[in-house]
Amino acid sequence: MKYSIVKNDYPESLDLANQLTEQLTSDQAWVVDDENPDYVFVIGGDGTFLKAVKQFNHLLAQIKFYPIKKGGIGFYTNRNLFDPKELKTNLNLNECQINKYPLLEVKIDEKTFFVINELKVLNDVVPQQFSIFVNDEKLENFKGTGVVFATPSGSTGYLKSINGAIIYPTSQELFEMQEVAPVSTVLFHTINAPIIFSHEETIRLTQINSLKVNDALTVVGDARIIATTFATIEVKISAIKLKIITTNKINRAALLKDIFVGN
Incomplete structure (x- = not known):
């Protein structure tokens, strides 16, 4: 499986990218490919996510995006928590949840x-x-x-x-x-x-x-x-359709409340 990582410039995002890279390189099934990936990991908020969509605009039919929340408010990333130990489970197509966006x-x-x-x-x-x-x-x-x-x-x-x-x-x-x-x-x-x-x-x-x-x-x-x-x-x-891997079920009402209404 070919992958690429797109991240923002925060130090903690770099640390997380290094953890992710270490986890992926330990598995021979994963190969880095920034030109023609199957998976794109996005570390940041929605701005970073849009950057990734722009970068791979010509490959959207084949790519599955895995956004990881490390940034500001994010509709695409707010509910995606990351644990390197669970990566293999989350990318098992028989078990992970893939949301498709128009x-x-x-x-x-x-x-x-x-x-x-x-x-x-x-x-x-x-x-x-x-x-x-x-x-x-x-x-x-x-x-x-x-x-x-x-x-x-x-x-x-x-x-x-x-x-x-x-x-x-x-x-x-x-x-x-x-x-x-x-x-x-x-x-x-x-x-x-x-x-x-x-x-x-x-x-x-x-x-x-x-x-x-x-x-x-x-x-x-x-x-x-x-x-x-x-x-x-x-x-x-x-x-x-834009395919996004999520680790938690997306709750539209909860997202709208968190971002626009508050407690």
Whole structure:
């Protein structure tokens, strides 16, 4: 079995990575491979997890991620405790629990990306204008700062902060779209409400006006800029699922309470 380790820069994460490496190298069945791994161990919080998803974006169909909590708040890592002695048990496919998370498949003109949290199409300098289509049927012409798309697991992030809905069942093939600061006058208005779509819908954004070079358009997928211009963007639920190994059963209500409500 081939593996790679992605960690944050905390000293305790380095210590844990050394323990993990020692455990894995003692078993001849494990071989380090940072180019084409079967398993990726992620030591850190959600930021480190997103870094790992970015690094292996082209291999998501084959990889199983094993996040280990060593960082800040983490929806993907908060319930994953690590004990080197239990590693072999936790990676036994007949015994371990593997959660599968929906991914957004994003096509920007001719390039394709996979997003686990959210896709943001924003311009804070000038209002951008594009048409929004649902399965080739026009929904509206949009004018404003932009739109955000999120998966169920990503709906508790940026989308929540702009009054989007939290999608509770993380295993469902659902995704959400929310407008950001749309122009609203008696002459121009949009739906301006969260819309939840299923795997049967593909959303297409098509530019109405050409953007100038100095415009501040950014297309951001999982906290990284993936484009600064586009003619067309298509967003849908991918057939590929992100596979995450967990040592404890994920309790969505407990995660939401721990992070947003408290005791």
